[in-house]
Amino acid sequence: MLDNDVLQKDMADMAGVNRRTVWRHMKKYGLECKARTPDNTGMKHRQATKDKIRKSQTGTNNSNYNGGRSTQDGYIIINVGNNVWKLEHRLVMEQHLGRELSTEEHVHHKDEITTNNNIDNLEVMTNSEHTTLHNNKQLAVDADRKYFGINQHKKGG
Numbered sequence: 001m002l003d004n005d006v007l008q009k010d011m012a013d014m015a016g017v018n019r020r021t022v023w024r025h026m027k028k029y030g031l032e033c034k035a036r037t038p039d040n041t042g043m044k045h046r047q048a049t050k051d052k053i054r055k056s057q058t059g060t061n062n063s064n065y066n067g068g069r070s071t072q073d074g075y076i077i078i079n080v081g082n083n084v085w086k087l088e089h090r091l092v093m094e095q096h097l098g099r100e101l102s103t104e105e106h107v108h109h110k111d112e113i114t115t116n117n118n119i120d121n122l123e124v125m126t127n128s129e130h131t132t133l134h135n136n137k138q139l140a141v142d143a144d145r146k147y148f149g150i151n152q153h154k155k156g157g
Contacts, residue, residue, distance in 0.1 A: 074114045089117045093124060106130040 012019045068079035076088040089107045094100055096119050106127050109116060
């Protein structure tokens with residue numbers, strides 16, 4: 001009679017065979033036995049093996065690597081090294097101007113397509129100029145809706 005708490009590994013050690021042999025015989029005779037360690041975590045990798053696995057799956061070796069480009073809130077961001085990310089449209093403008101942009105400068109997408117970072121589509125303006133530009137566009141849209149009788153908000157419930 002078998003103790004249900006005996007592990008295949010322990011049985012293999014007692015019999016002087018490998019775990020696969022124990023598993024095969026138990027399956028053949030319809031017996032059940034725990035295949036893993038009591039905490040159900042299985043075998044542990046040594047630290048050297050973990051380091052090799054980690055190294056093999058980072059950077060350009062990672063299946064999700066996309067050349068250091070990603071998106072955030074609809075804007076393309078670029079990894080410029082040391083895990084520092086910058087907005088691509090700001091990088092394009094900085095390269096075009098040959099200097100870094102200040103925090104007071106805003107890069108506007110003329111066509112409002114935030115992934116179109118062609119230099120012809122970008123212009124530098126202050127934050128207040130940019131806010132005014134977009135507020136005026138919104139006022140024009142609201143005026144068009146009012147003129148054409150388009151109700152922006154549904155009433156009732």
